[in-house]
Amino acid sequence: MSGHQTAEPDLGVLAAQVLFSVQRELFTALAEQGFDDIQPRAGAVLAYLRADGIRASELARVSGQHKQVIGSLVDDLECLGYVERKPDPGDRRAKLICPTERGLLQMEAAVSIMRTIEERHAKALGQQEYAAFKTALHRVADLQRKVQDRGHRGRHRPVAHVRSRGLE
């Protein structure tokens, strides 16, 4: 991004600051609650898990990661007891990634922590202002992703490296 000068940081820089600091707070809190064997990286899977299961290729799409990365993340999370692979009844090629009991507990904990974080911001900004902010953020995210898809039709484009986290 271009946060040049001492001037005001741009949309990308701000998004990066929010992302990484929220991510850090979330995983620190999760670790304190006993989920100390998962890393932010696993968020590509955990954030999009559903109780009724989701396909690996769907995870790759929504997270913007290569399917190989999703595969290895699921391997790890399966060893750690967070998810399990079940055959997809509707498609014998596919497997459903389903949360285990521990996975469900993690999901609930993550939702709760994120709610706490957002409530803190809502108090700081005011409930209405925060609600408007989040609505706007949602619209910006949607609009921005649409533009992206228009540009690179078909090409697989793992959004960059989250690794690249210093980036914006």
Added chain:
Amino acid sequence: MSGHQTAEPDLGVLAAQVLFSVQRELFTALAEQGFDDIQPRAGAVLAYLRADGIRASELARVSGQHKQVIGSLVDDLECLGYVERKPDPGDRRAKLICPTERGLLQMEAAVSIMRTIEERHAKALGQQEYAAFKTALHRVADLQRKVQDRGHRGRHRPVAHVRSRGLE
């Protein structure tokens, strides 16, 4: 993050979507304008460059990256002709990372592209709404970073990998 269910995505998920799609659009546009030899990763340096120079350790702080990473990024950018290292007049230990002429052109291009992106969102949301949104985002980012610093005092915590971009 926890974007569980089909429910509404949380702050982290939204920030990630914005970050990575903005990042992709920015670097695609930069490439089209001739800056096709830099990657999003280099944003950790480029986004915080200043015409009068900035220290590597300062870059490490603001970008949340290890100083070794900054060092190798600066190595690359120096080879590519975007920056140069100059001795810091005020501290003989330090070196100032200064943009070259090409670096300045890149900075201007990035600022211009980001302005275009933000103007698109401002038109979609309405100028006033977008301005309020960005102010709120700024406050959320500041507040969130403060909380982080409170928790991990002193510890160096490279905010994660931007690479980890699928993450939330």
Added chain:
DNA sequence: CTTGATAGTCAGTTTTAGTGACAATTCGAA
């Protein structure tokens, strides 16, 4: 039944992050 696309995995290469140590320098306190 053939063709083409999709789902998931395997193996291998390359890139990047993370760790510890180091010399040079600065700063603060005795």
Added chain:
DNA sequence: TTCGAATTGTCACTAAAACTGACTATCAAG
């Protein structure tokens, strides 16, 4: 001023993650 602690940037090394290409199995359309 002199000593010790902290800081700046770099080097060398290890660990981890991303990327590439290929491959089987399955589906879906004609």
